[in-house]
Amino acid sequence: MNLDAITVRLRPRTDWEAMDLGFALGRRYFRKLWLLWLFTGLPLLLLALLLSRAGAAWGVLLLWWCTPLCEPPLLFWLSRSLFGDQPTLSGMLRRWPRTVLPGLAANLTWRRLHPERSFLMPILLLEGLSGQRRKERVRVLARGQGGAFWLTVLCFFLQVILTVAILIVASRLVPEEFRYGIGAESLLWSEDTRLLAAVFLSASLLGPLYVASGFMLYISRRVELEAWDVELGFRRMASRLGEARSRNVSRLGGVVLLLALAWPVLSPARAAQPPVPDPGRAREIVAEVVAAPEFGHSETVYVWKRIRQQKQEEEIGWLRRMLRIFGRALGSLHTLASDLLRQWIRPMAILCRVFLWGAAGALVAWLVYRLGPGRGWLGVRTGRQAAGPERAPEVLFGMRMTPESLPDDLLAACRDLLDRGRPRQALALLYRGTLSRLIHDRGLAIAASATEVECLHLVRQRRGPDEAACFGRLTSIWLRTAYGHVRPSRQGLEELFTIWSRTFSEQS
Amino acid sequence: MRNSNQGDGASFGRQTEAAQRLEAEVAKVVMGQERVVREIVVALVAGGHALVEGVPGLGKTLLVRAMARAAGSRFHRIQFTPDLMPADITGHTMFEQENRRFVVRRGPVFCNFLLADEINRAPAKTQAALLEAMQEQQVTIEGKTFPLERPFLVMATQNPVEQEGTYPLPQAQTDRFMFKIFISYPEEEQELQITRQVTRDAVGDSLDLEPVRPVLTPPGILAIQESAAGLTVDEQIVAYVVRIVRATRDWSGIEMGAGPRGSINLLRAARAMALLEGRDYVIPDDVKQVAPAVLRHRLVLSADLHIEGFTPDHVLAELLAAVDAPRV
Known part of the structure; x- marks a missing residue:
């Protein structure tokens, strides 16, 4: 580190001044910093796009959570540039693993939510300390430093505002025809894609500024402690x-x-x-x-002085004494409270730590559970899922379609309804049960806008002749009953039950 | 909803058969346009008017003439031109020298089938003369009202090209047409057949209407219309119709959606479609099938979509795929 080559003017700065200097630094080198950010960010975006097929929120979460992956190269580059040695982009890309991988697990887990992440990163990355020495160093540097917390808060809200602004601008400026485009256009401009793109863009725009500001907070603190100026x-x-x-x-x-x-x-x-x-x-x-x-050099200076000042000081002497006593009392109280807290805080901290680790473990387990059955987006498809929809709807046409919402023995329930003189309800239950089987067992993708006849066409296209014939008969009776208000005959229903039993019960 | 056909299955069957026969007769000369023929017959059965759009030479006039002949009804044709006056459509009074009194000379609107050819070539005043006739089924001449003979069906044609010197129909008038039917170019096979048929032993190029036999009479058409009006319509179907029409008002890319008249016409057309399918009740597919023809001229697309060449059919296809179908 050559202090003489430093490119900023060193002087003691407040946290806000340091952040401002960081923003200025980020703006000055923005293009290179942004390119460095994109180098890691773009693969992340692709991953997020894949993940967003399981829900846009997952993609956004991934982008947000993995932001620390993109930041170390920026910090390293800034740390060199500040002292007049600007590494080339290719050189930075070559040393990407050495910059990003150390401490990656910590950066993506417990340090991810640390509010002073931007300030700690330079200590962890640039000073190369470990263990107790690093802890001690962090403790010394972080003492009395509160700017990094506010920087994180500020950047978080800036990112939210920027994301919303980008979405609004996109919705205003994207031509209407893109909504009705075919293929790539409509895919590119789906709502999920737009949301991800907005989050990505805002993160990439603010990332360099955030890193630069955190770095300048760190430099400012070292200037203060080590009197670099x-x-x-x-x-x-x-x-x-x-x-x-x-x-x-x-x-x-x-x-x-x-x-x-x-x-x-x-x-x-x-x-x-x-x-x-x-x-x-x-x-x-x-x-x-x-x-x-x-x-x-000595100099005589004449100033005006109140002649009653001495007396006034004597008059307020009692007040000072009172305040001093009050201060001492407060001090004693504080000591007492500190002792009590010290006794309690340690166990509480342990409890909190256990709780946080437990919560993190539960979150990971839940993620694995959620993504497990939906591995289709990774290209891992097995059995029935291969031919079926990505996610079978639970509710379709206003009816619950899950197998759990249906009786275990569908035909028995239908026959029971028929015996009780409710043929329409029996038919409705059978129709619903058939749709549920087609969706969940046969993997048929049925849209909510599909009519009964369209469902029948779909079955004819995708399923065998037996199922198509059975479903065709069921649809025909159902349409006449539901829309024609014609009560189905008992005999007709019995025959239908028999065919249905042969077709759907045996094959399921 | 009421069902006057229940218990009278034979009569309903006869009406369905008659309507299907009519369709078959028209299809004899209008080849390769099954969808168009079906839609025009649906319009007749539903008692609505139709606006037919297509480039010249696709058989728009032939379609209407064949329809009138098959329906055994009186047919008039008006060629709309820029100097056409309202009285040329509705009629006027004239002084009869012999009897020294004014007599009413009825215009071509007094018929069962009126072909308003190239309707957008006449000025708005003349176009508006058709409004009362279409909506009220009556005509006022010199303050005196004359009811029109029923059935009364206006089939207007317009040409989507050569827009210079034309008067686009105002929204208020297009809304009075139940259907807007597009005629597109026939498939190669059908075009071959048309060419062979027209040129066989013929000097001119006009299509012969001889194969079309009159299979209906005006009272027969009215009976079919009444039969369609009495079909069973479940409340869920009505709700589905309203849901579709209301969706056009909030849909992105649609500047102005369809009004309640759109819902009414959609349901009427769906009933007619059900009758032609031989059903005495309406199902959601009937609604879906007729929705483009009923709604396409009631939508005003945003400027963006217009510029990019998108049509209401694109938007309607998307809309129909998004509106939930009913399940009773």
């Missing part, structure tokens, strides 16, 4: 005075010596420094420097 100031001063050495050797020597004195204090980590002079000589030099006109 002072160090750099002295270096510049030394450089300037070096030019004037011929004119004033003793003064330069003084400055150099002063630097030498100040160096170990300001930057204890530095090893290769000028030799330290003996304390007696150093004191003399310091006294000489302090006595110089630049430091030894």
Whole structure:
């Protein structure tokens, strides 16, 4: 790290100033940062598109959750660029595994939801510490630093707003005909695709800014702790005075010596420094420097002073004393509360940790459970699913179609209804049961807009002649009963039950 | 809904058979246009008017003439031109010198089948003269109202090309047509057959209507219409019809959807379709089959879709695939 080559002006900054500087940095190098982001982001988008076939929410969740995958290369590139060494894109792509893979599991699990992720990432990625040393380092750097939390909150809301804005603009600007296009056009502009594209675009636009801001918060904190600005100031001063050495050797020597004195204090980590002079000589030099006109200058200043100030101070003395007592009481109370909390917080923290791990495990198990039966989108299709719809509807035409909603013995239930003088209900139940079997057992994809005759055409196209004939007869009787309001004859229904039993019961 | 046909199956069967015979007769000369013939017969059975659109030379006039002949009804034709006056359609009064009184000379609208050829070539005032006739089945001449002979069916034709100097029909008038029927080019096989038939032992190029036999009479048509009106219509079918029509009002890409007249005509047409299918009750497929012809001229598409060449049929196909079908 060469401080002299740093491309930003170092000075102590507030968190907000640091974030602002980070945004400026992100804007300056946006094109390269964006390309780096896309390198990881585009495969993620493809994966999300595949996953969105099981529901758009899954795709969005994947994109959002895996955002930390895209960020380490950006951070690495920024860390080099800040000190004047801009790696090439090809070089970055080559070192992608070394940048992204370390700590990947942690980045995608417990660190994913850390509100100060942007600030911690530089410590974890750039300093290369591990174990207790890393913990200690994180503790030191993160102390008194709250900007990263607000940066995460800010960027989260910015992303939501940007996503909604992109969706609105797309819905306004996308030509109507795309909705009625055939093939690729309609696929490209389906609602799920648009949602994913909007989330992806907003994440890619904000990602570089988020990483750059987090990085600048980190730099700002190091500037504050390690006095980089002072160090750099002295270096510049030394450089300037070096030019004037011929004119004033003793003064330069003084400055150099002063630097030498100040160096170990300001930057204890530095090893290769000028030799330290003996304390007696150093004191003399310091006294000489302090006595110089630049430091030894005195000036008399006249100011107005209230003559009753002393008295006022005495009058409010009692108030100060009261406040001091009150403060001490508060302090004692705080100590007491801290002790109590310390006793309780540790067990509570353990409990919370157990709970969080349990919740994470449950979430993973649920995901596996949900995606397990629907592996069709991965191209893994087996048995009945191969010919059938991706997801059998539970409700169709306003009727429950799940096998669970039907009696175990459908024909017995139909016959029972027929015996009780309710032939229409018997027929309706049989029709519903047949549709359910066609959908769930035979894997027939029936749209909610399909009429009875269209269902029959579908069965004729996809199923064997026996099933088609049976379903045709059932449809015919059903249409006459349902829409013609003609009561079906008992004999006709009995015959239908027999054929149905032969066709559907035996084959199922 | 009521069912006057129940218990009178034989009569209903006769009406169905008569309507099917009529369709078969028309199909003898209008070859390769089964869908068009079916739709025009449905319009007649439902008692609605039809607007037929197609490029020149596809047999629009032939279709109407064949229909009138097969129906054994009086047929008139008006060629709409820019200088056609309303009185040329409805009729006018004239002074009779011999009897020294005004007499009413009835216009060509007084018939059973009126062919309004190239209706969009006449100005709006003349087109509007048909409005009262179509909607009220009556004509007012010099303040006196004359009922039209029933059945009365207006079949207007228009040409989708050569739009210069035409007067597009206002929405209020197109809404009064039950059907808008598109005639497209026939298949190669059918075109061969038409060409052979027209040129066989013939000097001119007009299609011979001789094969078409009159199989109906005006009272017979009225009986069929009454029979269709009495079909059983379940409430779910009515709800389905309304659902489709209401969907046209909220559908993306449709600037203006169909009104309640659209629902009414859709149900009437579905009943006629059921009768032609030999059923005395209406099923959802009847509604779906006639929906494009009934609704396509009642929709106003957005400018985007117009520019890109999309037609109401594209949108209707999508809409019908999205509206839930009924299950009783």
